[in-house]
Amino acid sequence: MDMQTHPTHTSYTILGSTGSVGTATLDLLRHKGVEPGQIEALVAHSNVEALIAQAREFQPKSVVLADEAGYPLLKTALAGLDIEVSAGDSAVLEAAQRPSDWVMAAIVGVAGLLPVLTAAKRGATIALANKESLVCAGQNLMTAAKRAGATILPVDSEHSAIYQVLEPENASQVDHITLTASGGPFRQSSLAEMAQVTARQACDHPNWSMGAKISVDSATMMNKGLELIEAALLFHMPEQNIDVLVHPESIVHSMVTYTDGSSLAQLSPPDMRTPIAYALGWPMRIAWPAPRLDLATLQSLTFERHDPRRFPLLDMARAALRLGGGMPCVLNAANEVAVEAFLMGKIGFLDIARVVAEVIEHALAHDASSAVQSAHDIEDILMLDKKARRWAVSVVAALGTRVSHAPKHVEEV
Ligand SMILES: NC(=O)c1ccc[n+]([C@@H]2O[C@H](COP(=O)([O-])OP(=O)(O)OC[C@H]3O[C@@H](n4cnc5c(N)ncnc54)[C@H](OP(=O)(O)O)[C@@H]3O)[C@@H](O)[C@H]2O)c1
Structure with a gap:
């Protein structure tokens, strides 16, 4: 089936191309039949094999790995093709700066913040999957987008x-x-x-x-x-x-x-290609075999309330939003550290909420609260993110066990 994207979109950048949202986006672009060179940049972290396969198939102008360790393999594998190859965090920002008119922001975590901000500042149309960048620096991102005439289209299905x-x-x-x-x-x-x-x-x-x-x-x-x-x-x-x-x-x-x-x-x-297709076609609708x-x-659709006792993190996020300032950034940083620790088997599932609760409590304490309240510009926010990560790492270390505990401070947060 033929698929048309919005006629003004002629070039694409996929930040986080090897991930779940990135590959879903490329699947839609495959249906569309993008020409070699129409993809300005494909960006990944360290999955060099997947990036090589994508580069060979889609023939983008450039490919970037954030993790420099994979650079030699990437460079060798793409030798002879007309594709620029680079690596490192600054290369990721350069990729976001390249002049594509549609950018999929699908890097996971706060690592996606500076690339999406870079794309916003040059006025691109941004399909925003990377929710952590909005949570940490939403005001900065929205202001930068408004100033530059960038369009931010949400990709989260909700x-x-x-x-x-x-x-x-x-x-x-x-x-x-x-x-x-x-x-x-x-x-x-x-x-x-x-x-x-x-x-x-x-x-x-x-x-x-x-x-x-x-x-x-x-x-x-x-x-x-x-x-x-x-x-x-x-x-x-x-x-x-x-x-x-x-x-x-x-x-x-x-x-x-x-x-x-x-x-x-x-x-x-439930298929992420539907909201991604909406962002690709906006303000029109496009056809794809959805x-x-x-x-x-x-036959039936059901609805119910969540149980705050078993799922306290939703209410902690609500509290962080009410508290404002840099508190959502603190919440997000603590959660990123805790989730990584859980995925590595260092803490139990219920400990994730415990880590976040303790970090928020620390951020509310006298010595930490001024850093939270004064986090307005992007440098302050990135500094606060680093601080909150350090606090979270020490809570994870103090837990020091794989045995889960019910969250201790949930009620107070
Ligand atoms: N998946 C969904 O259905 C969905 C739905 C709504 C919103 N989102 C949001 O979309 C974002 C991506 O989610 P996902 O599920 O697609 O994640 P994922 O599958 O883990 O993919 C993350 C992508 O980001 C790349 N990446 C990670 N760190 C990076 C860095 N420092 N620099 C450059 N690239 C980096 C990864 O590269 P490697 O492969 O090399 O590691 C990968 O391409 C998240 O913010 C998520 O909350 C996802």
Whole structure:
């Protein structure tokens, strides 16, 4: 099937091309039939084999590995092709600076912040999957985008849904928005069962196939917490006007309720290519062989409230958003460190919430709170991110055991 992207998009950059969102994006561009040289840059961290295969297939103008160790292999494998090859963090920023008009921001974690900011400052259309950059520096990113005339299109399925049904002419008549959440693989597990889960189980999401970090975030429901902060920034919505509803089938991807009592929702089968295709075609719609929704086969859609006792991180994120300043950055940094420690088997699943709670508590303490409150420009935010990571690393080290504990400070946060 022929696929048209928006006619003004003639060149593409994929930051995080080897990941789950990156490969889904390239799948859509494959359907579209991009020409050699139409992809300005493909950027990955260290998966050199996957990047070589992508470069050979798509013939981009440039490829970049953040991790310099893979550079010799990449360079040798692509010798003879008309593709620039580079490596290192500064090369990643140079790739974001290259003059493509559509950028997929799909690097995972706060590592994606400076590349997306670079693309925003040159006025690109940015399909934003990297939620951590918005959580940490949302105001800076939105301001930079506005100044440069950049367009930020949310790729998270929930925010894409809201973007699609939020009528600009009725923005002042929005009563509230509702983010839906699958509830993850442990929606029905007891705390005792959750204390024992492995990284493999946490990454085995019932509806979505995603990278390891966001899979664990989904399992703890921190993903919904990050999305809550993301929604507040993207849609200028006060925290108390953002509701979260667990919807295990992941068909209703979020909704907007207006003051006249109407709720508008976007529905589709859970496939990230649908919100990515929306961002590729925006402001038009494009055709691709998407799975079609069949409600008669599904028969029923269910909704429920989350259990704050088993999933405290969603409420911690809400608290961080209310506290404001650099607190969302602290929350995100602590979570990134804790999730990595969990994936490496250093701490248990329930310890992730414990690490985040203790780091937030530390950030609220007298000596740390001024750094949190004064984190406005990007340098301050990156410094705060580093500090919060150090605090989190010391909490992880102090836990010093693989045995999980129920989070200690959840109530207070
Ligand atoms: N997956 C989803 O369905 C989904 C849905 C909504 C939002 N998101 C968001 O999209 C982002 C990506 O998620 P994902 O699931 O696609 O993650 P993923 O599968 O882990 O992929 C991450 C990508 O980022 C690259 N990367 C990591 N660190 C980097 C660095 N320092 N510099 C340059 N590239 C780096 C990785 O390269 P290597 O492969 O070489 O490591 C990989 O290409 C996350 O922020 C996530 O929250 C994902």
